[in-house]
Amino acid sequence: MLTKKIKTRLLFLTSIALVSLLFLVFIYFNLKQNILYFKTPSEIFSNNEVENSNMIRVGGMVKKNSIQQNNKEIQFILTDYKKELIVVYNGAVPNLFSEERGAVVEGKLNDKKYLIADRILAKHDENYMPPQMKKILKENVK
């Protein structure tokens, strides 16, 4: 079955696979930080390098009862249940943005606890269900 020709071809394929894998591993270790779309508030807190005026993305949950809104800007607390970050934003938020839901904010850090956002993205989870189901679930929790 495995003639010499086929063996050479298989060798060719394995060499390509190995080279490309090596290449990808190399790229991966170079880009490790950039692959992550956002950082968590805890990572911001523990990392000393981020405190400059670069654009940064932070993701977490919007803390309950933390949204304060006036006609100019919106302020809320982004949390990962360990560390918290105050976010100030000037503009319209996406439809799915609300308390106790995930959000990703993009902007500049003032200090480690205060971020001025240029853009807010809502992050939604993998649960899909009809509204009646949600009601039943809520009642069960109570």
Place this chain on the structure above:
Amino acid sequence: MEFFSFGNIIFYIDKFIKFINSIFFVVLIIGLSFALIISPIDYLQGDTVRIMYVHVPAAWIGLLVFSVIAISTILNFVFKIKNLFLIIKSLAPIGLLFTCLSIVTGSLWGKPTWGTWWAWDARLTSMLVLMLFYIFFILSLKYFKNEENLPKILSALSILGMINIPIIKYSVEWWSTLHQPASIKFLGTSSIHSSMLIPLLLMLLVLLLYCALIFLMKYKTEIIKIKKQNIKRL
């Protein structure tokens, strides 16, 4: 080898096309009415969730077709099975179509839910890479006529592309992404309600039937092209 004679294979392909044609519109109507009318709205997203019924099956088919193409290319390269080459040629545009479809519908879905058309997160970027692989694949099929080099180039592309497939699948688990994790799991319970899962699977069936139809038509054309070059058997 009698089965693979020219007349025979065309006969069976025609039969298959007729069969799919006869059930396709029934399944399409059932699938669409489930997806657009019968299925409930989502508790959070409302009617926007209906984009899922095209987006998710299209993405699955994009991944599936690439895996089939990549494996066939490698088998074709190693064992020189001519028939596989025709299959690759007919499947590649279908895969590209569905990958583009999932990217476009995902973008349309992203704007009302996330608040952006596009984000350079791991899932979206790796899907874009898949689309680029499809494009390279089809371009090399078109422009490299050289019998010696074409299988080598194609198998190199498919090996690289195959590495990308698990990256797409697990990108939402390995890294922090804007895209949510998978709702449907092979093992364990899915986090999608059954009244939404059924339309999703029906739409998957519809799109798969459509794929099969287009594939068979294209495959038939390719076989006839070969026949015109006076080759008796595949």
